[in-house]
């Protein structure tokens with residue numbers, strides 16, 4: 001790989017633990033190229049190149065319905081799924097159709113910064129609820145909901161990342177999901193379950209989804225191929241009630257654009273129906289699990305004892321908590337000068353100034369053999385700051 005093919009800010013001389021991207025070497029596999037060729041050589045090619053069906057590629061929807069029903073023990077139909085241009089487009093559509101400016105939307109503290117950005121674009125007020133090792137703390141959510149109700153603030157949505165959360169790597173426990181659903185019912189919240197990492201479980205199956213626990217009237221589940229096939233395809237989907245699917249289908253951009261990413265969705269359908277996604281998932285789970293293991297071993301070896309971190313069971317991320325008073329953004333800058341890129345944590349919070357002492361480390365992007373070196377350098381940087389501010 002040369003510098004011109006790398007994402008912005010990353011060079012061949014740096015090691016990136018910063019980007020939440022899949023390993024570029026996993027993109028565009030021979031199986032995927034064959035699926036593309038099959039679509040382009042078929043009589044359906046002209047159809048796939050035209051404006052699409054508003055709900056999205058029916059081939060892909062049929063595949064997804066079967067898969068979702070099998071994996072999540074559901075009995076959904078084609079009318080429960082709509083294709084989107086990735087998860088981000090789904091979040092944007094949900095905010096556009098289900099919030100009004102000034103509404104409150106609840107997110108985890110911390111949460112995925114680009115979703116917070118999308119939600120803010122719709123001029124909603126974001127309120128966040130701290131997480132512990134089991135996910136969003138239900139008692140804190142209840143306190144917040146009581147307060148907002150007393151203030152007469154409308155709260156249409158709760159946005160959550162239940163599996164291998166970005167940025168913490170935490171998976172919300174089944175008990176916590178149930179407690180959150182009870183509150184969502186009591187306070188009339190629609191749960192937006194952004195589940196883009198669910199297929200990257202390294203150890204055991206993920207807990208039952210919000211969709212399975214609460215049903216499609218209460219939940220919009222979002223999926224995407226960005227983390228496990230290729231983000232450049234811009235293919236994702238929403239699973240929810242038929243009435244909501246119809247509302248997404250009827251909205252202006254879907255009608256005018258002829259549905260989302262019709263050609264890319266057709267490529268994905270051909271790839272998945274041939275069984276290639278499942279074999280690719282086997283491969284990348286092993287790849288990322290080995291890197292997760294290497295990162296955790298290196299953290300044990302090189303981090304000062306005052307630093308703590310999460311132990312993700314899948315996905316891309318480990319979340320570091322630095323000693324009180326240490327500044328993650330300063331650590332990030334010094335590490336970058338030494339060729340190691342990490343994300344500092346404050347941008348993942350609705351109140352960044354209150355949470356200066358975190359880092360997010362990603363293990364999906366760096367080569368296995370670079371991880372030990374990167375964490376050694378990061379440990380030295382943190383140790384040297386500790387020594388100058390004892």
Ligand SMILES: Cc1ncc(COP(=O)(O)O)c(C=O)c1O
Pocket residue numbers: 020085086087088089112115161166194196223224225226231235236
């Ligand atoms: C939680 C979460 N949702 C959505 C996305 C983006 O997904 P997409 O490429 O499908 O828009 C990411 C990517 O980092 C993510 O971490």
